[in-house]
Amino acid sequence: MNGSFLSKAVMVAIMCMLLMSCDSLSSIVPSQDAEQSGQVLQLVINDLGLEFPEGLNENRNPYVEEIKSRTKLDLQFILPLASVYEEKLNVYMSQVKRPDMLHVYNPVWLDRYMKAGELIALDDLLQEHGQALLxxxxxxxxxxxxxxxxxxxxxxxxxxxxVELMYARKDWLDRLGLDPPRTLDEYEEVIRAFKEDDPDGNGLQDTTGLILTENLGRSAPFFGAFGTQLDSWMVRDGRLEYGSLLPEAKEALAFFRRLYQKGLLDPEFPLNRHRNLESKVVNGYVGLFSAAWYDTRGMIAESKRRNPQAEWIVLDYPTGPNGANGVYSEELIRGYNVIPTGSKHAVEVIQLLNYIAGDGAETLKLGFKDQVWQMIDGKMVTNFEEHDKHLYRGIYQSLVNLQDAVLDKQRLDSLGDYHLYDNLKYIEGHLIPNAFKGMPTPSMGKLAMKPTELYERFVRIIVGVDSLDAFDQIVKEWMDSGGSEVTREVNAWYRQQQWTNPK
Structure with missing residues (x-):
């Protein structure tokens, strides 16, 4: 999904010395003492790009000790290298002795092993040991x-x-005598002015009109203005259609193509990665872009530090000719905890996950009270030095991440006046949901033309290498490469949902 890039793209390298012991195949074989006791739970999890403070590791730190103390469970966490994470999951599943739990991210992986009978059904275990989860x-x-x-x-x-919402430099708008844009036409005029009318007042044409990133990243509000989203399924005339290939997506590409032809779209956008976007924002070359909800605490805050005159404001989403606006919605699920067949500790695994969802939720999400945070006059106050030291707790908390509006607001507000919670609530009011919420269909894994190939073809249209009408050929090729079968299966699921869950 276009909206899934956040949880997959921010992975960073971790310390090799920590991984050498846990990444070998022998690491999932318990010690002789552990084998005799029969109590060690072996849990394969992802490091999320988080590092441990010096002297600590995935099995020796205060949060693991807290979990062990509260649950009375003996835990062994295994952290495969992020770059080969899914490959390692397959290796572990091929072994005679498997870990007791795997945390996976790919629904296709889950579907494969679930249908092959390689995973334990959890219904009875959840009823008996997982009431907080349920x-x-x-x-x-x-x-x-x-x-x-x-x-x-x-x-x-x-x-x-x-994730995404529009931010702009108000000081640039004021200097040029422009109101914050609302319609797509007004956006185009502001984009032109930010490129051509010297909004920073330095006498040079060194600013960018609109910036995107590779694979059409940060483009969601503009596709939303035409009533669609990339890599999402939209309801059209009582059936589901792939949003990337709707006529509305062609209209969005025509909009970007026009901006590019006029020199108003950053010419480097096909190669822009996050660090390029960040550099251009903080150095004052960008005055309008689709920001992530947390950018106010990142690149936008840094922009203000470097230039105190920089004033950023939230804009209304661009509204298209038919009144549409909005952005993609994140998938409800970001990870799955599974228990391979053969595990003798399925009960204990559910007990652990139930603790993370229940009694341990606050500590793992917020950190230790009176160390990382405290309540002062009814308000949560974060010790940022300790907060940064304790970020690794997210490795364990993310095993059962939950949606808790009250706790999330307290936590986000405690991080400073960055409008983090307000940003999220604004986005929630303008979501264009993905109408397909089922497990991957059988044909999805066989589809020859993947989303990234579609984006590459779309970029060729935007920059003028291919004509706009090449879009119609792309649609045909996608359908012929397996898309027609995927569409049939998705709509079979949709009809089943309509039948079992009538409004």
């Missing part, structure tokens, strides 16, 4: 991990519902 994870999420009437994974949720 009460805090919504029914919709459980439906997405159910196969032939049985639950095969404990889902971990995205705590946010959307």
């Amino acid at each position: 009460s805090k994870i919504p029914k919709e999420a459980w439906q997405q991990v159910t196969y032939e009437g049985h639950i095969y994974a404990v889902p971990s949720l995205h705590e946010i519902k959307g």
Whole structure:
């Protein structure tokens, strides 16, 4: 999904010395003492790009000790290298002795092993040992991990519902005598002015009108102005259609193509990665872009530090000719906890996950009270030095991430006056949901033309290498490469949902 890039793109390298012991195949074989006691839970998890403070590692730190103390469980966490994470999951599943739990991100992987009978059904275990899980994870999420009437994974949720919203330099708007744009036409005029009318007043034409990133990143509000989103399924005339290939997507490409031809779209956008975007924002070359909700605490804050005159404001989403606006919604689930067949500690795994969702939720999400944070006059106050030292706790908390509006507001507000919670609430009011919420269909894994190839073809249209009408050929090729079968399967799912969940 276009909206899934956040949880996959921010992975960074971790310390090799920490990984050498946990990344070998022998690391999932317990010690002789552990084998005799029969109590060690072996859990394969992802490091999320987070590093441990000096002297600590995934099995020796205060949060693991807290979990062990509270649950009375003996835990062994295994952190494969992020670059080969899914490959390692397959290796572990091929072994005679498997870990007791794997945390996976790819629904296709889950679907494969679930249908192959390689995962334990969790229904009875959840009823007996997982009441916090059952009460805090919504029914919709459980439906997405159910196969032939049985639950095969404990889902971990995205705590946010959307990512992108428009931000602009108000000081630039004021200097040029422009009002904040609302319609797509008004946006185009502001983009032109920010490129051509010297908005920073330095006498040079060194500013950018609109900036995107590779694979059409940060483009969601403009596709939304035409009523669609990339890599999402839209309801059209009672059936689901792939949003990337709707006529509305062609209209969005025509808009970007026009901007590019006029020199108003950053010419480097096909190669822009996040660090390029950040550099151009903080150095004052960009005055309008689709920001992530947390950029106010990152690149926008740094822009203000470097130039105290920089004043950034939220804009209304661009509204297109038919009144449409909005951005993609994040998938409800971001990860899955599964128990391979053969595990003798399925009960303990559910007990652990239930603790993370229940009694341990606050500590793992916020950090230790009176160390990382404290309540002062009814308001949560964060010790930022300790906060940064304790970020690694997210490795464990993310196993069962939940949506808790009250706790999330307290936490985000405690991080400073960056409008983080307000940004999220604004985005939530303008989401264009993905109408397909099922497990991957059989043909999805066989589809020859992947989303990234579509984006590459779309970029060729924008920059003028291919004509706008090449879009119609792309649609045909996608359908011929397996897309027609995927569309049939997606609509079979949709009809089933309509029948089983009538409004």
